[in-house]
Amino acid sequence: MELLTQTYLLLWKDLLLELRRRDSVLTMFFFGTLLLFVFHFSFDLPPDKVAEMAPALLWLAFLFTGTLGLAQLFQAERENHCLDALLLSPLDRGALFLAKTSFNLILMLLVEIIVMPLFWILFNLSGWNLLPQLFLVTLLGTIGFCVLGTIMSALTLRARARELLLPLVLFPLMIPVILATIRCMESVLKNGEFGDAASWLKLLLGFDVIFMTVGVLIFDWVIES
Amino acid sequence: MRLTVNKLAKAYGFLWALRELNLDLPAGAFVALLGPNGAGKTTLLKLLAGLIAPTTGAIQFDGTTVTGNDPKARKQIGFLAPADHLYENLTVRENLRFFTSLYQRNDRAANIEAALETVGLAQRRDEFVGNLSSGLKCRVSIAKWQLLQPGLLLLDEPYGVLDGNGVDLLERFLRSHCEYGHIVIMASHHVSRALKLCNRAVILHQGRLSFDEAKQQPWPSFAQAFNEFLPHGESWNS
Numbered sequence: 001m002e003l004l005t006q007t008y009l010l011l012w013k014d015l016l017l018e019l020r021r022r023d024s025v026l027t028m029f030f031f032g033t034l035l036l037f038v039f040h041f042s043f044d045l046p047p048d049k050v051a052e053m054a055p056a057l058l059w060l061a062f063l064f065t066g067t068l069g070l071a072q073l074f075q076a077e078r079e080n081h082c083l084d085a086l087l088l089s090p091l092d093r094g095a096l097f098l099a100k101t102s103f104n105l106i107l108m109l110l111v112e113i114i115v116m117p118l119f120w121i122l123f124n125l126s127g128w129n130l131l132p133q134l135f136l137v138t139l140l141g142t143i144g145f146c147v148l149g150t151i152m153s154a155l156t157l158r159a160r161a162r163e164l165l166l167p168l169v170l171f172p173l174m175i176p177v178i179l180a181t182i183r184c185m186e187s188v189l190k191n192g193e194f195g196d197a198a199s200w201l202k203l204l205l206g207f208d209v210i211f212m213t214v215g216v217l218i219f220d221w222v223i224e225s
Numbered sequence: 226m227r228l229t230v231n232k233l234a235k236a237y238g239f240l241w242a243l244r245e246l247n248l249d250l251p252a253g254a255f256v257a258l259l260g261p262n263g264a265g266k267t268t269l270l271k272l273l274a275g276l277i278a279p280t281t282g283a284i285q286f287d288g289t290t291v292t293g294n295d296p297k298a299r300k301q302i303g304f305l306a307p308a309d310h311l312y313e314n315l316t317v318r319e320n321l322r323f324f325t326s327l328y329q330r331n332d333r334a335a336n337i338e339a340a341l342e343t344v345g346l347a348q349r350r351d352e353f354v355g356n357l358s359s360g361l362k363c364r365v366s367i368a369k370w371q372l373l374q375p376g377l378l379l380l381d382e383p384y385g386v387l388d389g390n391g392v393d394l395l396e397r398f399l400r401s402h403c404e405y406g407h408i409v410i411m412a413s414h415h416v417s418r419a420l421k422l423c424n425r426a427v428i429l430h431q432g433r434l435s436f437d438e439a440k441q442q443p444w445p446s447f448a449q450a451f452n453e454f455l456p457h458g459e460s461w462n463s
Contacts, residue, residue, distance in 0.1 A: 085324070
């Protein structure tokens, strides 16, 4: 119960700070939109190849956009040594992990809610009725990205070239999530259902649960190392 | 309430910042932590706060190991960094509300208002901390620790950013904090000011404890240690 109260308190603080600064969400939104337009004008996808290529392009946009958000994740804590103030307090480090993950998830979902329909329009995709299934896959993939991203962002917090280091350590570990989301989306776009890709969906769910648990348990060590 | 430091040492790579340090402070102790630059004062404060882990040795406060990651011990330790540890884009009141909630104090708004009144910031309660000067930020920090009442309060060079009124305010707060039986350790280069307040002086020199005595009047041993270990830029009057 205490863990949830502390998580809520930290999340409230982060959302309030973001509402006042708006730098993360606006940067992410503009960058995501810009990438979509670049992809749109660079690739002239034939209709029979769209279902194969579209998920990869969409996830590429989400990955780059999300990495921008992760780079800013502990910005407020870096100013005025506020991280020390948090570490000094009786705060459960697991709450800090949950709050930062939730905050990043909220930002990414806000961007995705706008970017995904835009992608749909730009690439002339048919079947708007598939959007709920695609949103489900995107949600699970985004949770995986945020969970692992928060751990890696905290690990590289004190590194000198952290903006460069973060994607280098994060992207290889994200391969299972990227593969699973792309396979699931491809299956939904081609067949209108998960079909054989259901096993990828289970992998995605398993990844989220495992790394969420691991994050809560090891964040203590991660943030202090 | 007692602080016990046993054979504490901290190395950064091959450099020993602190070596074989032992301290035993009873309730109500007010320690002036003195020493030249690079003597290990800030390292000692960070170790006592649990912000860094010692290479060897142990710290116990009120029966709990500080170096272990115990929230109960952390709740009892405060670190007053003059213009730090506050969120710039939260208002003065929001900062105080956030930190009191984090320490599960859940102070009523009236207590926060009273603390702000004490530090002379009642009129600026809704201003962003980022818009305040360093001196005013230090006053917000004083209000914060006044509300949180830690059993062990650590201060790192608090005089640098405060004006005359601010110094009076800080000293009033620290005196009353010790009267409640709490322990205060203040690192400072303002030797005469620190000695007026303290009831014990500790001098660090090249990471070693060179002097540790309760205050006396007169104090010839301190005068000797002062001449031996401290920079002579400032005069000291017993």
